[in-house]
Amino acid sequence: QVQVVQTGAEVKKPGASVKVSCKTSGYTFTHYGISWVRQAPGQGLEWVGWTNPSNGKINYAQKLQGRVTVTTDTSTSTAYMELRNLRSDDTAVYYCARSYGDPFYYFDYWGQGTLVTVSS
């Protein structure tokens, strides 16, 4: 069965960077995209970015361009999301999700989420 497992919670200071990992199993990693979605406390869902592991295509939310990088390691079926120059409003649960479709996609399997707290 498809599984998407993320790393544990992180606490960072403003200006620092965070890298969240997402290990997948139960399907062929290069046959689907991987997206990252975040959710600030008490707020709605916000898309962060997407990548196609088979060809390296990437797309990021415009508001995060320049601060976010999404990568994959096809040898371990793992995806990574790095967010730099963290601010307090980056505090959120970050989800990775298997994504079906290109260039338009949806999210059929989600990780459990990783809480990233940015605080001085």
Place this chain on the structure above:
Amino acid sequence: SYELTQSPSVSVSPGQTARITCFGDELPKQYAYWYQQKPGQAPVLVIYKDSERPSGIPERFSGSSSGTTVTLTISGVQAEDEADYYCQSADNSGTYEVLFGGGTKLTVL
């Protein structure tokens, strides 16, 4: 910029029908998707491509589309359906950005 708009809340009694709507100017050109999210849990896909239901999702969940409006209908609502529901689509202008509606809190009275 393009947005998806949902009503903040819907309340129904058990056994009734709940309808949750999502408005967006680009919805006639793009599919919509619906996710259910319960407190402390990751979202779950309940409808894809406007009206398709993933395996494992109960038949009481259905989706429809008409012009700039898509609707998630839950027939015979059960207490376990109380959750936040989000619509999702995409910007068709060339950025391919994913858009989410603001979410609708479904309360089962």
